[in-house]
Amino acid sequence: xxxxxxxxxxxxxxxxxxxxxxxxxxxxxxxxxxxxxxxxxxxxxxxxxxxxxxxxxxxxxxxxxxxxxxxxxxxxxxxxxxxxxxxxxxxxxxxxxxxxxxxxxxxxxxxxxxxxxxxxxxxxxxxxxxxxxxxxxxxxxxxxxxxxxxxxxxxxxxxxxxxxxxxxxxxxxxxxxxxxxxxxxxxxxxxxxxxxxxxxxxxxxxxxxxxxxxxxxxxxxxxxxxxxxxxxxxxxxxxxxxxxxxxxxxxxxxxxxxxxxxxxxxxxxxxxxxxxxxxxxxxxxxxxxxxxxxxxxxxxxxxxxxxxxxxxxxxx
Amino acid sequence: xxxxxxxxxxxxxxxxxxxxxxxxxxxxxxxxxxxxxxxxxxxxxxxxxxxxxxxxxxxxxxxxxxxxxxxxxxxxxxxxxxxxxxxxxxxxxxxxxxxxxxxxxxxxxxxxxxxxxxxxxxxxxxxxxxxxxxxxxxxxxxxxxxxxxxxxxxxxxxxxxxxxxxxxxxxxxxxxxxxxxxxxxxxxxxxxxxxxxxxxxxxxxxxxxxxxxxxxxxxxxxxxxxxxxxxxxxxxxxxxxxxxxxxxxxxxxxxxxxxxxxxxxxxxxxxxxxxxxxxxxxxxxxxxxxxxxxxxxxxxxxxxxxxxxxxxxxxxxxxxxxxxxx
Numbered sequence: 001x002x003x004x005x006x007x008x009x010x011x012x013x014x015x016x017x018x019x020x021x022x023x024x025x026x027x028x029x030x031x032x033x034x035x036x037x038x039x040x041x042x043x044x045x046x047x048x049x050x051x052x053x054x055x056x057x058x059x060x061x062x063x064x065x066x067x068x069x070x071x072x073x074x075x076x077x078x079x080x081x082x083x084x085x086x087x088x089x090x091x092x093x094x095x096x097x098x099x100x101x102x103x104x105x106x107x108x109x110x111x112x113x114x115x116x117x118x119x120x121x122x123x124x125x126x127x128x129x130x131x132x133x134x135x136x137x138x139x140x141x142x143x144x145x146x147x148x149x150x151x152x153x154x155x156x157x158x159x160x161x162x163x164x165x166x167x168x169x170x171x172x173x174x175x176x177x178x179x180x181x182x183x184x185x186x187x188x189x190x191x192x193x194x195x196x197x198x199x200x201x202x203x204x205x206x207x208x209x210x211x212x213x214x215x216x217x218x219x220x221x222x223x224x225x226x227x228x229x230x231x232x233x234x235x236x237x238x239x240x241x242x243x244x245x246x247x248x249x250x251x252x253x254x255x256x257x258x259x260x261x262x263x264x265x266x267x268x269x270x271x272x273x274x275x276x277x278x279x280x281x282x283x284x285x286x287x288x289x290x291x292x293x294x295x296x297x298x299x300x301x302x303x304x305x306x307x308x309x310x311x312x313x314x315x316x
Numbered sequence: 317x318x319x320x321x322x323x324x325x326x327x328x329x330x331x332x333x334x335x336x337x338x339x340x341x342x343x344x345x346x347x348x349x350x351x352x353x354x355x356x357x358x359x360x361x362x363x364x365x366x367x368x369x370x371x372x373x374x375x376x377x378x379x380x381x382x383x384x385x386x387x388x389x390x391x392x393x394x395x396x397x398x399x400x401x402x403x404x405x406x407x408x409x410x411x412x413x414x415x416x417x418x419x420x421x422x423x424x425x426x427x428x429x430x431x432x433x434x435x436x437x438x439x440x441x442x443x444x445x446x447x448x449x450x451x452x453x454x455x456x457x458x459x460x461x462x463x464x465x466x467x468x469x470x471x472x473x474x475x476x477x478x479x480x481x482x483x484x485x486x487x488x489x490x491x492x493x494x495x496x497x498x499x500x501x502x503x504x505x506x507x508x509x510x511x512x513x514x515x516x517x518x519x520x521x522x523x524x525x526x527x528x529x530x531x532x533x534x535x536x537x538x539x540x541x542x543x544x545x546x547x548x549x550x551x552x553x554x555x556x557x558x559x560x561x562x563x564x565x566x567x568x569x570x571x572x573x574x575x576x577x578x579x580x581x582x583x584x585x586x587x588x589x590x591x592x593x594x595x596x597x598x599x600x601x602x603x604x605x606x607x608x609x610x611x612x613x614x615x616x617x618x619x620x621x622x623x624x625x626x627x628x629x630x631x632x633x634x635x636x637x638x639x640x641x642x
Contacts, residue, residue, distance in 0.1 A: 012465075012467070013466070014460075014463070014464055014466075014543070015460045015464035015466035015469060016460075016466060017403045018456040018457065018459060018460040018464070019456070019457050019461075021452075021453045021456065021457075021512075021513075022453050022456070022457040022513045022518070023508075024515045025453070025477070025509070026513050026515075029487065029491055029494070029511075030479055030487060030515075032490060032494070033486065033487040033488075033489070033490035033491055034479075034482065034487075036490040036493075037486050037487075037489060037490060040489070040490075048423065048493050056476070071561070094384075096385055097380075098381065101377045101380055101381050102381065104377055105374075105377060105378065106590060107377075112381055112385055114383045114628065115388060115389060116384070116385065116622075116626075117628075117632060118389070118392070118624070119388060120631075121568070121620045121623070121631065122617055122620060122622040123572050123590055123593075123616060123617060123620065123622075124572065125572075125593060125594050126590070126592045126593055126611070126613045126616050126617055127391060127617070128438075129593070129594075129609060129613050130391045130392075130394060130598065130610065130612075130613055131372075131391060133394070133395075133398065133606050133609065133610060134391065134394055136606075142542045148338075148407050148408065148409055148411070149382055149409075149438065151394060151411055154410070154411055155541050183465075186387075186388065186391070189388070191635060192346065194632060195636060198636055209437070213488055217456045220521065231389070232599060243483075245484075247483055247484075247485070247581050250574050250575070251573065253574065254382075254499065254594075255522060257594070258594070271457070271603075273485050273575075276485050276488075276489070277485075277488075277575065277579070280489055282578075285489060285493070288383050289486075289489055291576060292485050292486040292489060294481055295485060295486070296482055296483055296486055299481075299608060300481070303481070309375075310639075
């Protein structure tokens, strides 16, 4: 019995013992970065190379004001916002309609559900390259053969649309954005469908039966029963969609390569994450930290707004 | 869901769904009126009409889903058929939807161009080692949070959860400096160690561990069973589905990671598959050999699809709780 008591006493330390590997790693790779990012962001023009060679940096908010006046940063901010605003509503709406349709059928439901989940288990860089191939115009630089306009232009051609230069040199900014929107929505659908269908399947069937007896129209059932009951899941996919959207980077690398733009317009489609990495590569650690904190601030605010709105609108 | 209810509805109310399309304000009055004056024949007519509406809406739903499924599948299809076309056939002005003659040499070429063998080996190594180590740390931490009583436990857990909100890019800047100082650049260590702890996985497993009755643990304690033995014999088997989900997501992570490896280990010997793929086919100008590129993409995508086919349940379960890719 005495031995048992000693063991229980030892328990008080055992918890920390078991947690020690996790805590050590978290202190080094999560705790310190948080402190250090704040430090670097508020030291004027900080660079860690400079610090190692003995330069002393003064405290100030210069990194933030410089970043916010920097045209390159504002462009990446515009690109990121634009992609968010275009892709999140579109993918959420499409996912909602698909989930509702999937929920309404019995035969083939599992099969179709699996198909709709497929884009999730892909590599965004690899499939980005497939999208690039589909939108590409081949033979522009090649005098040897006739120009091939790419399968997407071929399909659009069936409807009488003239071939569009989507992603090649000299392409229009909005054509680039359109390709990115298509790809990002395609990539974002599986997760949203999974969550929304899961939500739909857990909705109490009684609401629908009541609506049926009251002969409520299908549209009204959708807007007055389905959407409100789904609102927690909708809020969830919208929040995660915005967070993912603000961190958009690898889909652009997948389609346009590391130039982050069509040939001859490098960096035109760069995003906030891309800006942070560029600043890091140029040894502007202070600037990169300030940009990362701004990104965090935006994500934080968007999450809070979403939570606030969904709390007001959530019918639970 | 509406249609199931339809079938159970009695004859009297059968007239009502017909008015479903009219504006909802007059709806109830109208339907009562209609039901009142309706004869037997009319009811039959209405129910026939209603069946037609039902069939049409079913067809519409299937048509929409089928169309969307085609849209979702098309990139995969295009990747596969392009990878077995000759360059001449791929470059034709009017593309073929099915290759005229199937060739396999693009795959051989892709393997050589992108040096896929080494890339596969590196990725598999990093994926396996980081999964095993990460699982050990996650299990121990989740056990401590779920079963052991100690001061500051809940506060610590709260702090850990709060860090999940911070975007990873914020850590990367400092971590890059840290690993440089450690002398880890261009090693496998740098690809494994910084990401061993995932607060989300600890959270997931802790929730699962908490569902296992505490009495089992106390009984084992009195029997003198060690914690490790108890974990191995009781907790891990009971939480196996969650552990499998974590394993798959972690492996997928190694397969798909791009930004960090490019930053810290982009040399030939340590390069991972995604970086290798992107690097091998980044041409500054001129025409790319797309069939070879598509073959490379297909090779890289294949393992993910295999895992998905066999372990779909675990992936979908893990994903629906995480919302994180990889």
